[in-house]
Amino acid sequence: MTEHTRPQVYGADHDGTDPHATRPDHKYVPLDGGPLDGQLLDVTGLTADERTAGAYLITPHSTYGPGGRASYAPTFSRPDGPWVWEGDVP
Template sequence: MTEHTHPRIYGTDRDGPDAYTTRPGHQYVELAGGPLDGQLLDVTGLTADQRTTGAYLITEHSAYGPGGRASYAPTFNRPDGPWVWEGDVP
């Protein structure tokens, strides 16, 4: 198993060449807790409203099985991250 010094970027292939490389000019938030704990989410294209409401992210490790979603959102006192796991949804 390869040891990585940076967190994996959500949505990348675990073994892909850019799985652990952030892109210049992009903004990321860390995902805390749940099945995607420790990954980074690229929020560059999200609006201010979308950044305050969070997202349902597809995961292979949801309570609903592969393809289920995990709900992540910022906390009231830390709107710029990390986004915390709120639970799984079908």
């Protein structure tokens, strides 16, 4: 897989690391739909309850403009991913 076809890791571009680099000791879920479609979310540090609840992720492409949030969560039938877009929130 070339670097251009590897998914971007959510938040990696903000911490100065390669936005396409994953770590073998981390767990990632793909984001499906919405403004972050195709990116990977590192869920390594989340508890089981937090993984069930999903997350509001900051995005530059929200309905509410840059800095708005997009709601992503697992589906009941696929709790380990992908997390699907539920909509934008302020």
